[in-house]
Amino acid sequence: MIDIHTHILPGIDDGAVDEEQAVRMAQAAEQEGxxxxxxxxxxxxxxxxxxGAHIRQDVDTLNHLLEARGVGVKVLAGxxxxxxxxxxxDLQAGGTIGLHDTPYLLLELPSSDVPAYAEEMIHELRLLNRIPIIAHPERNAVLAADPDKLARLIEVGALSQLTSHSVNGAFGRKLQKLCLDWCAQGLAQFISxxxxxLENRAFGLKQSYSLIAQECGATMAAYLSDNAHRLLHQEEIKFLAAPQGRRKQWWKIW
Ligand SMILES: [Fe+2]
Incomplete structure (x- = not known):
């Protein structure tokens, strides 16, 4: 499995606190497959x-450490x-970087709203051949309340990544149901x-794929998993289901 969204680099944000914790996280990831x-x-x-430059440097350091400790996990910069x-x-200047230097960009929205310029920014990114992936849209209050708004962002050119813990129910049954509905509605292209x-925000990716296979079918689980591979190889992400919120809408697959 490939996990496209992790905070494993030690000491630079609210993820792994130090190198030891980063190694333990990588070991847990390896155990999960x-x-x-x-x-x-x-x-x-x-x-x-x-x-970006700092992240690439820290990724090199962590990969050397993991190799030295015999952990069979490869870390890529994003x-x-x-x-x-x-x-x-910032993108032009190299401060903002894509996932593994692909055109795919992991884009976080504020948790409580969707700024009015979001659509325009997605459109601008697409004109620059960048493909924004909205990180955990299910945790954005506006999108969770109105999936039509997420469908619109996807229509404009974004993709969507659900969080394994939301899918698995760790953030509540309501959010879990929302995630499973969104998979069926074409509002999810990745799970990470x-x-x-490792205490309260570990991986849980294997459990997510199993749950999605059980609730939405094996084809959906394979689609989501395959998309992570496609991303790394800079391949196009296709849609398994036409993205739609509550309202039915025309959809063009590009
Ligand atoms: Fe994150």
Missing amino acids: ISTLIATPHHANGKYSNP QEVRLNRELLE SDAHN
Whole structure:
């Protein structure tokens, strides 16, 4: 399995506190059957600033440490960038980076609203051949209350990544149901852990895929898992179901 959203890099955001914790997280990932982790430290969220060059350096250091400790997990550089008005300039300057330097960009929205310029930013990113993946939209109050708004962001050109803990029910039954509904409604293209630690925010990816296979079918689980592979190889992400919120809408698959 490939996990496209993790906070495993030690000491640079609210994820792994130190190298020992990062090694333990990687060991847990390996035990679960995860072979590749994309490290996605927070960036430009008002609290943490982690430019691409620093992340790549920290990823190299961690990979050397994991190799020395015999952990069979490969860490790749990525970033979880908060939607901000300087995003395009920062991207140009190299501060903001894609997942494993692919065109796919992990984009975090504020938790309580969707800024009015979000659609325009997604459109601008697509014009630059960048593909934003909205991190855990199910945890955004506006999108959770109105999936039509998420369908609209996907229609404009974004993709969507659900968090394994939301799928697994750790964040409540209501959110779990929402996630399973969204899978069926074409409102999810990826599942990832957003792992921060081993205490209350670990991986749970295997459990998520099993649950989705059980509730939404094996084809859906395989689709979500395959998309993580496709991302790493810079392949196009197709839609298994036409994205739709509550209302039915025309949808063009590009
Ligand atoms: Fe995250």
